Amino acid sequence: MATNNLKNAVIAFLAPLPSILFYLTFLHNQTSSTGTLSSIWAWCNHHPLLLANALFFFNVDVLFWVISQVLSSHWMIDLYWTVIPVMFVHYYRTHPLADYNWWRSTIAVLLTWVWSIRLTHNYFRRENWQWGAREDWRFTDMNAQYGKQWWWISFFAVYLSQQVFLIGICLPLYAIHSVNVPLNIWDFVAIIVCISGIVIAYYADTQLHDFVSRNNKAKEVGRPVVPNLDEGLWRYSRHPNYFGEQLWWWGLVIFAWNLGQGWTFVGSFVNTMCLAYVTTLVERRMLKQDFRAEAYRQYQKTTSVWIPWFKSSPTGGKDKKA
Known part of the structure; x- marks a missing residue:
C-alpha cells in the first residue's frame, strides 16, 4: 500500500x-x-x-x-x-x-x-x-x-x-x-462572501468527517450507527458544505461584476446547476441505504436543502425547538 x-x-x-x-x-x-x-x-x-x-x-x-x-x-x-x-x-x-x-x-x-x-x-x-x-x-x-x-x-x-x-x-x-x-466597497462585500463560503464549507466538512469517523468506530466495536447527521450546520441545511462552496464561487463573481465583467457569472451559474443535479444524486443514494432511508426522509421534510434555515415540522410550519 x-x-x-x-x-x-x-x-x-x-x-x-x-x-x-x-x-x-x-x-x-x-x-x-x-x-x-x-x-x-x-x-x-x-x-x-x-x-x-x-x-x-x-x-x-x-x-x-x-x-x-x-x-x-x-x-x-x-x-x-x-x-x-x-x-x-x-x-x-x-x-x-x-x-x-x-x-x-x-x-x-x-x-x-x-x-x-x-x-x-x-x-x-x-x-x-x-x-x-x-x-x-x-x-x-x-x-x-x-x-x-x-x-x-x-x-x-x-x-x-x-x-x-x-x-x-x-x-x-x-x-x-x-x-x-x-x-471600492463592493470588493469588501466580495471578500466577506468569499471568506464566509470558505468558513462555512470548512466547518460543514469537519462536522461531516467527525460524524463519519464516529460511525466507523461504532461499527468496529459492534455498536449501532447514527443514521443521519442532524447537528451543527447540518441541523439547518442538508448540504451546508455545498452552500459554502457556492458562496465562495459567487463571491468571486461579485469581484468581476464590480469590474464591469458580469458576464463571467456564467461559469458559477453552470456549476450551481450541476451541483443541484449532484445534490439530487446524493440524496437518492442516501435513500437507497436501508438503515438510514426513513431518517433521511424525515430530514428532507424538516431541513432546508442548501441555504441554512430554521427547521420545519414534518407537517409544515417552523419547529419551535429549532
Whole structure:
C-alpha cells in the first residue's frame, strides 16, 4: 500500500509539468521576434483565455485521461479540482496582458490559496491521507452503467466536462487581472462572501468527517450507527458544505461584476446547476441505504436543502425547538 501511495503521489506531482514548463518557456521567449516559434509565442501572448483552454485540453483532458486508462481510475481529477484554480490565478496574474489593481489581485490570490488549502486538506482527510485510494463514486457508478464503452465516454464525462466547469468558474479570476481600477466597497462585500463560503464549507466538512469517523468506530466495536447527521450546520441545511462552496464561487463573481465583467457569472451559474443535479444524486443514494432511508426522509421534510434555515415540522410550519 505504501508503494502504491508513493507511486500515485509521484504521478500527481509530475502530471501538470508539461503545461507548467510550456508556460514558463513562453514567458521566457514571448519577446522573441524571429522564426516559427515566435509566432507561437505571439499567439500565446494575445490569447490568454484560448491558451488556458489549450493547456487544459492537452494536459488535463488528454494526459490525465491517458493516465486514468493506465491506472484504471479517475482519482486524479478529484485532487486537481483543489489545485487548478490556484494555477489559474497565478497564470492570469503573470500573463503579459495582465492589467490589475495590485491589492485586488493579491487578495484574490491569497483567498484562492486559502480555499485550495482547505479543500485539499479535506480531500486527504477524507481519503485517510492516501493518494489515489479511490475515485469519485459517481465515476464508479458511470463505469458500471456504461461498461465496455466507459473508456472513451470517460474522456467527455470526466475530463472535457471538467474543462467547461473549471475554466468557467475561474473566469472571475481572469476579470480581476484584466481591469485595473481602485478598490471600492463592493470588493469588501466580495471578500466577506468569499471568506464566509470558505468558513462555512470548512466547518460543514469537519462536522461531516467527525460524524463519519464516529460511525466507523461504532461499527468496529459492534455498536449501532447514527443514521443521519442532524447537528451543527447540518441541523439547518442538508448540504451546508455545498452552500459554502457556492458562496465562495459567487463571491468571486461579485469581484468581476464590480469590474464591469458580469458576464463571467456564467461559469458559477453552470456549476450551481450541476451541483443541484449532484445534490439530487446524493440524496437518492442516501435513500437507497436501508438503515438510514426513513431518517433521511424525515430530514428532507424538516431541513432546508442548501441555504441554512430554521427547521420545519414534518407537517409544515417552523419547529419551535429549532
